[in-house]
Amino acid sequence: MAPQRRGAPKAPDGSGKAERRRPSSTKKDQAQQEAPRRGLKTTVLGACAALTALLLWSRMGGDDGITEVLARRGEVLPGRFIEVPCSEDYDSHRRFESCTPRKCGRGISDVVITREEAMRVRSIAEKGLSLGGSDGGASILDLHSGALSVGKHFVNLYRYFGEKIQNIFSEEDFQLYRDVRQKVQLTIAEAFGISASSLYLTKPTFFSRINSTEAQTAHDEYWHAHVDKVTYGSFDYTSLLYLSDYLEDFGGGRFVFMEEGANKTVEPRAGRVSFFTSGSENLHRVEKVSWGTRYAITIAFTCNPDHSITDPSFT
Numbered sequence: 001m002a003p004q005r006r007g008a009p010k011a012p013d014g015s016g017k018a019e020r021r022r023p024s025s026t027k028k029d030q031a032q033q034e035a036p037r038r039g040l041k042t043t044v045l046g047a048c049a050a051l052t053a054l055l056l057w058s059r060m061g062g063d064d065g066i067t068e069v070l071a072r073r074g075e076v077l078p079g080r081f082i083e084v085p086c087s088e089d090y091d092s093h094r095r096f097e098s099c100t101p102r103k104c105g106r107g108i109s110d111v112v113i114t115r116e117e118a119m120r121v122r123s124i125a126e127k128g129l130s131l132g133g134s135d136g137g138a139s140i141l142d143l144h145s146g147a148l149s150v151g152k153h154f155v156n157l158y159r160y161f162g163e164k165i166q167n168i169f170s171e172e173d174f175q176l177y178r179d180v181r182q183k184v185q186l187t188i189a190e191a192f193g194i195s196a197s198s199l200y201l202t203k204p205t206f207f208s209r210i211n212s213t214e215a216q217t218a219h220d221e222y223w224h225a226h227v228d229k230v231t232y233g234s235f236d237y238t239s240l241l242y243l244s245d246y247l248e249d250f251g252g253g254r255f256v257f258m259e260e261g262a263n264k265t266v267e268p269r270a271g272r273v274s275f276f277t278s279g280s281e282n283l284h285r286v287e288k289v290s291w292g293t294r295y296a297i298t299i300a301f302t303c304n305p306d307h308s309i310t311d312p313s314f315t
């Protein structure tokens, strides 16, 4: 560092006052002495402002405040679990000891389902959704009920195609769904310390395909914050298997756990399983997709055997 500058950054204001008190200094002298100090002050303030902006920018998640990233698209997580206090939502439902959440939280794993498996699951979604598709940005295919978005409505794929459905989906497709469901079920049971056999698949279980087309009906408005237990009733544990990559296949579309002042995002990655207890401790939303196409599948579990469904199959 140049010696003549040494000390200058220490206390520009204090030394300025001293200078002003010196009777011999003329106005011209003062102006000359203060000019570099003003410059320094501006530089320091500017640097502080830039740093603050950078900090805010790096922590901001678009439109809803401070955000932390729980899982980045580029990382391969062997398993990450964050415990959160359970809401009271479960108290208003029948309790099933050893299943109804007492330990609540959210987990992410990139090693339960391989990317190759995710690609095969995605091709099931692509096949099915190519038969229909919403006029708006969000289409769903429910392999269990057969519901498929078409235009502004839904059709029942199984009723509509009858026997011909066997030319569209294969037994291997259903087997793959079962394998994936089983692996996710075991992962959830382990993370929450419950027995896998106390969990039952519940409805709806569906593929989603989201793009940036403007919404046409309320069904296309996937971005609203919601609580799955409220929206779907029977859900106790929700899982999402992502089938495409954030910023590779689409922009926007991150999953956001909403918390006062500290939202947490999950960036989708093909093969990434995100799972969480379905009560309001896990209020969440999906950011609007700004470009490309985002595929995912929702697979949820209930503790109540009365709300269980069988794995999807040709019906």
Ligand SMILES: O=C(O)CCC(=O)C(=O)O
Residues within 6 Å of the ligand: 208, 228, 240, 254, 255, 284, 285, 286, 296, 298
């Ligand atoms: O696709 C996602 O990331 C979340 C979907 C969701 O919130 C839901 O299916 O309830």
Ligand SMILES: [Fe+2]
Residues within 6 Å of the ligand: 226, 227, 228, 284
């Ligand atoms: Fe949800």
